[in-house]
Amino acid sequence: MKKKWSLITAAAAALALAGCMLAGCGSNDAAKDSANSDTTKLIVGFDQSYPPYGFVGDDGNYTGFDLDLATEVANRNGWDIQLEAIDWDAKDTLLNSGAINCIWNGFTMEGREDDYTFTDPYMLNAQVVVVKSSSGIKSLDDLAGKNVITQTDSAAQEVLEGDKADLAAKFAQLETIGDYNTAFMQLESGAVDAVACDLSIAQYQMSAKPGVYTQLSDELSSEHYAVGVKKGNTELAQKITDTLKAMNEDGTVKQLCEKYADYGLSYENWILK
Missing domain, CATH: 3.40.190.10 (Periplasmic binding protein-like II)
Structure with missing residues (x-):
């Protein structure tokens, strides 16, 4: 009887352990998937009436200096990108809810430092x-x-x-x-x-x-202009900063400034080295 009870107990323990392992794996996978979803897609909130940083082009598509910068940053990091034209008054609600994960559109950082985590200023x-x-x-x-x-x-x-x-x-x-x-x-x-x-x-x-x-x-x-992300998301802010620096070093930023020169944009105002 004792041996039989021991076998039953052992079997139960094994099943419990297997269940815990499966639950643990599922939990870890879910957490991993959640983390990946946060870091593999750049959702850019911008004002579609803010040329030359973000606006509707003659072809009806969104364009602009900041949107080009964001697209190149996403490409270099292997992120998907989603451009979200937003009601500017709702930007904080959208950022805090996760509907967007950055505000990138001629966004002034002075006076807002307590409300967002910012990249290094770039313009x-x-x-x-x-x-x-x-x-x-x-x-x-x-x-x-x-x-x-x-x-x-x-x-x-x-x-x-x-x-x-x-x-x-x-x-x-x-x-x-x-x-x-x-x-x-x-x-x-x-x-x-x-x-x-x-x-x-x-x-x-x-x-x-x-x-x-x-x-x-x-x-x-x-x-100064900078990219604003949710307060505390220093990893995303730093990644964007580092990528922008690399883009400046290889001449990409200067090329984009020249692309929008007719809109009054000047590379002389770029400050992130």
Whole structure:
């Protein structure tokens, strides 16, 4: 009886061990699959109305300097890539939910360091003001009593509501709008007197319509672009940084800058070496 009980116990133990091993393997495989799914696909959140960094090309497809950079980074790391045109106001919700895993679209890092993990900055940028060349507005002081517009949740809005709040207090009104293309349409029509925006946006709009717009010489602020990932995801941020450095060293970045030179993009503003 004791021997029979021992055999039964041993068999039960063996089955339990086998079950644990199978469960363990399944759990590890699931974890591995989950990890792989997080690291083998780059899901890029971008503003589709932000030339030359991300926009809809003449062929109806998404294009832009940052999207080209992201695609090349993904290719070099063996990642799939998914380009997601997003509502800019929803970018934090989308990033935290995993619907996107990076924000890569002329994304200013200053003032946002506590909210994201960033790559090393790669592009020099500034916040500037653009007016119609025929407006007679020559300086920031001339904006007193004028209607100024900027993009909702943009770096320009943050500056005008922060460090430059005293300047904005002199405006007749500081308006916000969903995208810069519409903001410049309002400027051209005379609905507003000035657009506060990124330097790159100003350069693009001025190159698209030579002589129509003028950028005021005084900058609102100086800053940098970087790729933002979910807070704590240092591995992805570092991988992107390292790949961008390699792309600069082999001349790929310079080629992409030249591709978008007609949009006002300059390799001189690239700072990641």
